[in-house]
Amino acid sequence: MxxxxxxxxxxxxxxxxxxxxxxxxxxxxxxxxxxxxxxxxxxxxxxxxxxxxxxxxxxxxxxxxxxxxxxxxxxxxxxxxxxxxxxxxxxxxxxxxxxxxDVQPDTCxxxxxxxxxxxxxxxxxxxxxxxxxxxxxxxxxxxxxxxxxxxxxxxxxxxxxxxxxxxxxxxxxxxxxxxxxxxxxxxxxxxxxxxxxxxxxxxxxxxxxxxxxxxxxxxxxxxxxxxxxxxxxxxxxxAKLPRFEWELARRRALGERYARLIDHHGAGLPLQRLAVRADRDCVWGQYTVILSPGVDRAAVQARLKDVGIPTAVHYPRALHQQAAYARFAPAGGCPVAEGLAARVMSLPMSPDLAEADQERVVAALARALAPAVG
Known part of the structure; x- marks a missing residue:
C-alpha cells in the first residue's frame, strides 16, 4: 500500500x-x-x-x-x-x-x-x-x-x-x-x-x-x-483540473468514511479525530489523527509498517522547537502545538484509495493500538 x-x-x-x-x-x-x-x-x-x-x-x-x-x-x-x-x-x-x-487542540x-x-x-x-x-x-x-x-x-x-x-x-x-x-x-x-x-x-x-x-x-x-x-x-x-472536483468529493467521502470506521471500533481507541467545523469542509490533504497521551507513536508506526501500512508525522516538532527558529520561541512556548507534535500521525490518503484498503488501515490501526488500551 x-x-x-x-x-x-x-x-x-x-x-x-x-x-x-x-x-x-x-x-x-x-x-x-x-x-x-x-x-x-x-x-x-x-x-x-x-x-x-x-x-x-x-x-x-x-x-x-x-x-x-x-x-x-x-x-x-x-x-x-x-x-x-x-x-x-x-x-x-x-x-x-x-x-x-498557539493552535486549537481539536483542529490543529x-x-x-x-x-x-x-x-x-x-x-x-x-x-x-x-x-x-x-x-x-x-x-x-x-x-x-x-x-x-x-x-x-x-x-x-x-x-x-x-x-x-x-x-x-x-x-x-x-x-x-x-x-x-x-x-x-x-x-x-x-x-x-x-x-x-x-x-x-x-x-x-x-x-x-x-x-x-x-x-x-x-x-x-x-x-x-x-x-x-x-x-x-x-x-x-x-490536464488534472477536469477530474479535480471528483477528487475533492472523493477526499471528503473518504475522510467521512475514515471517521465512521474509526468510530466503529468504539470509544476505547486511544486517539482523537480532528474536528471539522460546521461552516466548512475538509479535503484531507493529510488524514491525521491525534494519539492519546502516553501512546508510543513510534511503536504504533512500527506495528503498522510490519503489516504494510505506511504512516507519516506532520509534524514531529513545533517550529519554535527547531534549531533554525528557536530564537523566535515565545515566552512559555506554545504548549498545545508542542503536545500535538508528539501525538499526531497521518494515515494513507488519496482520492484513489480503495475502500478495502481503508478498512485494512483502520483494522490494523486498532490492532496496533491494542497494547496502549491494554
Missing amino acids: QFIDLQAQYAALKGEINAAIQRVLDHGQYIMGPEVAQVEQALAAFVGVKHCITVASGTEALLIALMALELQPGDEVITTPFTFAATAEVIALLGGVPVFV NLDPAWIEAAITPRTRAIMPVSLYGQVADLAEVNAIAARHGLAVIEDAAQSFGATYQGRRSCGLSTFGATSFFPSKPLGCYGDGGALFTDDDRLAQAAREIRVHGQSARYTHTRVGVGGRMDTLQCAVVL
Missing part, C-alpha cells in the same frame, strides 16, 4: 496528461508558454478571485506574497508554529520576525484567541495555515486584521479546493497561497504553486516579482526572484 497513490491518479489521466505534455514539447515554449495563462485563468475562476499568479512552488508563493506586501527587516508576521518550515522560513528570509501563537489550526495579544506596532501581517485540508478560522482572523490594519495571507498548501462559509480556500483573504507539490490536493509533477488575490496592485507586484522584478523586459521596477512555474507543470495541472 502507498501512503499517497499518485500512480493510480496518473493511470486514470494518462491520455490527457501525456497529450498536454506533448503539446508543450511541440510548441517549445517551456517558460511562460500559453498554458501558464490558461491555467491561471482556470484557477482564478475555480477559486472565485480576480487574479491567479502561478509561481515556482508553494514556498515561493508565500515569499512573493510577503515581498508584494513590502515586508521589511524587523517587521513581524503572526503565524502558527505547527506547520511545515516554509511558513516561517519565508518570513525569516526577508529579515522579518515570525511571531508564533491557528487559534484566533491568541492573536490580538501578539500584535505590536511592528506587526504587518497574519499568516494562518489551513492545515490538513481544513481552512483555519479566517472570519475571526480577518476581523482582527481589519481592526489593526493588517494583511492576511492564507497558507493553503494542504487545503486547495476546500470551502469555508460558501467560499473557496485561497479566496478568503488578502492573499491565498497554495502548492502544487505532487502530494497536494491538486499536484503537478514537480514543484509549482500559485497566489490568489482580488487586489489589482498586489497582483501586479506579484507578477513582476516572480520575473526578477520586471515590469517589461529588462525593466526592473522592484527587487524580485526567479519564481515562475514552468509551462510543463502548468500543462499537467490543466
